[in-house]
Amino acid sequence: MNRNGDTRQPGDSPAGLSIRESWAEWFDRHSRTFFIAPAVTLILIFAIFPTFYSILFALSRVKFSTTGLRFRFVWFDNFYNEFTGSEQGHFLGRLEGISIFGWLFILVVLAAVIWWLYWSFRKGTSWVGMTGRLISAAMAIFVAFLLGSTLLSGNLWGTLLTTLFYVIVGCSIQFVIGTGLAFLCSQPIVGKNFFRVIFFIPLMITPLGVGYAFRMILDVTKGPFQPFWKFVGLGNWAWSTNAWAARSFVVLGDSWQWIPFIFIIMLAALENVPRDHVEAAQVDGASSIQIFREITWPQIVPVAVTVILIRMIEAFKIVDLPNIMTSGGPGIATESMTLHSYFLWRANDMGSSAAVAYLLLILTVVVCASFFNYVVLGQLRKAHA
Amino acid sequence: MSDTSYKFEKANRGLLERLFEPPAIGQMSPVAKLVAYSLLTFWSAFVIFPIYWVVITAFKDAAAVNQGPYYIPFLDFQPNLDAWRVLLSVDPFCDGYAIVRQFGLLAHNSVAFLLQPLVHIEPMEPQICKIYLSFTNSLVIGVAATALCVTFGSMAAYALARIQYKPKFGNIVIFVILTLFLIVATSFFDIPWYVSSSVALALFFLLARVFGKRFKATLGNGDILFWMISQRILPPVVVIIPVYMMFQAVGLLDTHLGLIIIYAVANLPIVVWLMHDFFASLPIELEESAQLDGSTRFGIFWEIVLPLTGPGLAATTLLTLILNWNEYLFAVFISTSKAQTMPIMVAAKNAGERGILWWEMCAIIVIMIIPVIIMAIVLQRFIAKGVLLGAVKG
Numbered sequence: 001m002n003r004n005g006d007t008r009q010p011g012d013s014p015a016g017l018s019i020r021e022s023w024a025e026w027f028d029r030h031s032r033t034f035f036i037a038p039a040v041t042l043i044l045i046f047a048i049f050p051t052f053y054s055i056l057f058a059l060s061r062v063k064f065s066t067t068g069l070r071f072r073f074v075w076f077d078n079f080y081n082e083f084t085g086s087e088q089g090h091f092l093g094r095l096e097g098i099s100i101f102g103w104l105f106i107l108v109v110l111a112a113v114i115w116w117l118y119w120s121f122r123k124g125t126s127w128v129g130m131t132g133r134l135i136s137a138a139m140a141i142f143v144a145f146l147l148g149s150t151l152l153s154g155n156l157w158g159t160l161l162t163t164l165f166y167v168i169v170g171c172s173i174q175f176v177i178g179t180g181l182a183f184l185c186s187q188p189i190v191g192k193n194f195f196r197v198i199f200f201i202p203l204m205i206t207p208l209g210v211g212y213a214f215r216m217i218l219d220v221t222k223g224p225f226q227p228f229w230k231f232v233g234l235g236n237w238a239w240s241t242n243a244w245a246a247r248s249f250v251v252l253g254d255s256w257q258w259i260p261f262i263f264i265i266m267l268a269a270l271e272n273v274p275r276d277h278v279e280a281a282q283v284d285g286a287s288s289i290q291i292f293r294e295i296t297w298p299q300i301v302p303v304a305v306t307v308i309l310i311r312m313i314e315a316f317k318i319v320d321l322p323n324i325m326t327s328g329g330p331g332i333a334t335e336s337m338t339l340h341s342y343f344l345w346r347a348n349d350m351g352s353s354a355a356v357a358y359l360l361l362i363l364t365v366v367v368c369a370s371f372f373n374y375v376v377l378g379q380l381r382k383a384h385a
Numbered sequence: 386m387s388d389t390s391y392k393f394e395k396a397n398r399g400l401l402e403r404l405f406e407p408p409a410i411g412q413m414s415p416v417a418k419l420v421a422y423s424l425l426t427f428w429s430a431f432v433i434f435p436i437y438w439v440v441i442t443a444f445k446d447a448a449a450v451n452q453g454p455y456y457i458p459f460l461d462f463q464p465n466l467d468a469w470r471v472l473l474s475v476d477p478f479c480d481g482y483a484i485v486r487q488f489g490l491l492a493h494n495s496v497a498f499l500l501q502p503l504v505h506i507e508p509m510e511p512q513i514c515k516i517y518l519s520f521t522n523s524l525v526i527g528v529a530a531t532a533l534c535v536t537f538g539s540m541a542a543y544a545l546a547r548i549q550y551k552p553k554f555g556n557i558v559i560f561v562i563l564t565l566f567l568i569v570a571t572s573f574f575d576i577p578w579y580v581s582s583s584v585a586l587a588l589f590f591l592l593a594r595v596f597g598k599r600f601k602a603t604l605g606n607g608d609i610l611f612w613m614i615s616q617r618i619l620p621p622v623v624v625i626i627p628v629y630m631m632f633q634a635v636g637l638l639d640t641h642l643g644l645i646i647i648y649a650v651a652n653l654p655i656v657v658w659l660m661h662d663f664f665a666s667l668p669i670e671l672e673e674s675a676q677l678d679g680s681t682r683f684g685i686f687w688e689i690v691l692p693l694t695g696p697g698l699a700a701t702t703l704l705t706l707i708l709n710w711n712e713y714l715f716a717v718f719i720s721t722s723k724a725q726t727m728p729i730m731v732a733a734k735n736a737g738e739r740g741i742l743w744w745e746m747c748a749i750i751v752i753m754i755i756p757v758i759i760m761a762i763v764l765q766r767f768i769a770k771g772v773l774l775g776a777v778k779g
Contacts, residue, residue: 024681031682035544038537039613039653044560046650047616050627052564056572057626069630071572181428184421187413197765198429201436204761206711208728209750213435216442216743224438224454256435264765288417317620320713324732338622338714345718350626357623364618 051361057354064348078355087352090332090340091359093150093157102148109144113137136370139363159332159340159356160363162247166336167315167367170251170258175308177255178262183292185263186270196267203260211324214253243333246326250334253321258314262307269303270296302383305376312371316364337363436754443468443747450743468744472752487521491529491641498635498642508640510723519730520752526641526726527709530648535702537649538656539664539694541613543686545606545657546664547672552609555600556593563589578634610661617654625718632719639721647719648709655708656701663697664690700767703760710757727753 027034058078060071082091098106120133143164150157185195202210216222220229220237229235239245273296281291319338322328328335328343335343337360344353404416413421441457442450444464455461490509497506544550567585570576628647629638637643667690675685691698713728720726725733727749734746 028681028683032544032548032550035548035682035686036541036550036609039541039657042537042646042650043613043616043653046628046647047619047624049564050624050631051619052561053568053627053630054623056568060572069572073573181425184425187417187421189413189418189421189425195425195429197762198432200765201758201761202432204707204711204757204764205436205754206713206728206731206750206757208711208713208731209439209754210435212731212746212750213439216747217435217438222451222453224434224456226454256432313618317622317714319622324735338620341622342714342717345626354623354626357620357626360620361618361623364620368618 054354054358057350058358060351062350074351078351079359081352082355082359089156089158091158091160091356092146093161094155095146095149097153097155098149099153102152104148105152106141106144106148109148110141113140132369132373135366136374139366139370156243156331156333159335159337160359162333162335163316163318163337163360163363164367165247166251166254166318167312170254170315170318171308171311173251174255174259174262174311175304178259179266179304181259181263182266182270183296185267196264199263200260202257203264205257207257207320208324210253210257211321214249214256214321215325218249240326241330243330246330246334250322250325253325254315254318257321258311262311265303265307266300269300273299298383301379305379309368309371309376313364313368316360316367439747439750439754442743443751445744447744468742468748471745472748487525491525494640495642498637498640501636519725519727519749522641522720522724523710523727523753526644526648526724527706529641530645530652530709531702531706533645534649534652534656534705535698538653539660539691539698539701540686541653542657542660543664543690545610546661547669548606550606550609551603553593553597553600554602554604556597557604559592559596560589563592610657614654614658617658621651621714625715629718638719639724641724643719644716644724644726647715648712651712651715652705652708656705659697659701659704660694663694667693696767700764703764703767707757707760707764710753 056071059073059075061074061077063070063072081087088095114137117130117133117137121130125133143161146157146161149155150161181199185192185199189195217224218239220226220234220239226235229237239249277295278291281295286294317338318336319342322334322336323339323342326334328339332340337356341353341356341360344350344356405414441455441464444458444466445455445462446465446467449455449462458464493506494508497508500506563585567581570581571578632638632643637646671689671693672685675689676682680688711728712726713732716726716729717732720729731746731749731753734742734749
């Protein structure tokens with residue numbers, strides 16, 4: 001401060017310029033802060049703070065009053081309600097009367113998980129790794145229990161399993177078809193760029209538009225496939241009243257939209273595979289299946305698992321398609337957890353809404369972290385080794 | 386060697402071999418070609434058909450939609466412009482300056498919001514007809530959010546690629562504890578949010594200054610980068626209820642500014658992730674020589690680094706723009722009428738008393754997807770160069 005005052009002697013330099021210079025210097029000196037501060041501030045205020053604030057909502061009963069919101073702290077009541085209380089049927093599904101197949105399935109998964117834990121313990125996994133594996137194992141057993149007591153016992157399942165259904169079935173279908181199309185497009189074919197542009201388009205169309213377009217197209221009486229439905233004797237069938245048909249059609253719309261994402265990245269990965277390796281193998285008389293399995297696949301696996309991970313993260317957020325195609329119906333058959341939370345919010349039950357949202361966050365993090373640790377990291381290590 | 390060259394000579398091969406084996410290295414066999422082209426054609430049809438159906442439905446009238454499927458315009462049914470006439474009906478406020486006025490409205494209302502604690506400026510009401518309102522809302526919000534997001538995101542990404550940061554672990558703990566105190570104080574003890582947040586912020590800087598030097602454990606750039614990117618895992622529905630409450634408290638509900646901020650935050654992880662990769666792959670020598678010449682850090686970033694990442698920056702911008710344009714969940718919570726975006730307007734057509742007005746809805750969807758398809762074709766050329774691939778591998 002003093003030194004600054006000393007340098008600004010009268011006659012030394014024009015005072016205004018000197019001040020402006022020091023202002024710019026000050027800005028430059030602190031540029032490391034200014035570069036990162038806006039992004040960090042935005043994330044802290046609008047992502048981290050709300051995440052913490054959400055805990056409070058999830059642990060309270062919230063009421064509107066004239067002065068604003070009234071919070072009444074109820075500990076884990078909202079969560080108990082989802083797991084064992086009146087919301088159980090909605091969130092987890094109906095859990096009574098587990099059939100023999102259900103028990104069998106649960107026991108098989110239990111045994112597999114315990115064997116896996118024992119095996120990783122014997123391999124000398126660190127205690128951090130063991131903790132992570134215990135969490136993954138608990139989640140796997142819980143999901144197996146839900147599957148055994150709902151699907152395999154003929155009971156309806158809830159929004160948690162519906163979300164997982166969208167994620168697992170949707171991602172698998174999208175990955176297989178997307179990679180297949182990318183493989184076809186990486187072959188020496190004419191019009192590659194044309195197909196590339198066409199296949200890319202659905203990704204960019206608003207999910208809302210996709211939902212309405214598929215609702216129109218799948219309409220049994222007015223849609224374009226009406227003659228087909230009539231021909232197979234389903235002229236009066238409303239697929240929106242059949243749980244499995246509705247779920248499959250939501251996955252169909254989701255796949256239409258997201259296959260391009262897998263396609264475009266896998267295509268870029270396939271084109272990065274050195275051409276001469278493949279041609280050398282062809283000269284040696286290898287069949288195309290052998291070439292794919294032995295040469296191409298090992299080189300694209302790291303990208304493949306990463307792209308599945310990214311797709312999974314996005315798939316957990318699915319809301320537009322079920323909301324528009326079926327509004328979550330029939331009953332709750334196509335309701336994803338985001339949609340569940342949205343419906344609760346609309347019914348002014350903010351506590352439960354936040355609780356479901358938090359459970360979705362936990363589910364997403366556990367599943368994605370498990371996939372990252374056991375699949376993606378392993379493949380990346382193998383690729384670098 | 387002689388074996389293999391023998392194999393590829395046409396005269397020596399039977400019909401089956403000719404069908405199933407490639408005629409030369411690097412080509413496909415006839416059967417494989419047939420299978421590949423039919424699969425690709427089938428998939429093209431599967432991709433195009435829904436879009437085609439939406440487009441022709443936009444030119445149908447109620448009868449053509451409700452009486453059953455009509456496939457080809459002019460042969461099956463007579464296309465008409467009913468839906469478009471309803472949507473684009475003449476309105477005193479529908480003129481060429483609508484978009485300019487919308488940007489003016491955004492500027493005016495943002496200034497009014499920022500000066501709220503000092504002076505009260507009456508916010509402007511949008512004076513515009515329905516479809517233009519949604520369209521310009523979407524445009525204004527999309528462009529502004531993208532600009533904000535790409536600017537801040539690439540600044541942060543550049544900083545993380547070039548400058549070493551060492552946030553103290555203890556400071557983060559202090560921050561988290563103070564945040565929790567702030568939340569409890571505001572919710573249960575009825576302290577106004579501006580008082581409690583200023584106190585919490587002041588306390589944070591005080592405590593960080595006092596205790597900061599004692600904390601030894603620090604995090605690195607990798608941790609910050611991971612933290613930023615991992616925000617993408619956060620389902621929007623987790624943050625939306627608190628964000629709704631925050632916006633309600635400061636009067637940002639159903640405003641452009643509110644949606645712009647929340648869209649920018651939602652897309653920051655993608656921008657940081659993609660841009661970090663481009664910046665990290667640039668040679669550092671250029672920047673070092675510029676630094677020797679006396680350029681400021683911001684000058685280097687603005688004049689040297691950003692132009693070098695041209696294609697990557699363009700791809701990231703387009704991607705963000707498209708994501709903002711299509712966003713639905715935040716819009717459905719935060720915008721109701723004045724800041725209503727296109728997706729909300731499409732969904733609103735569902736709630737009418739006369740059932741779904743498919744033709745009008747399809748006309749709006751067509752308006753929505755035309756700019757996106759153009760952008761997608763442009764974007765596809767960037768992505769084809771492996772722009773996204775580098776990020777995925779990294």
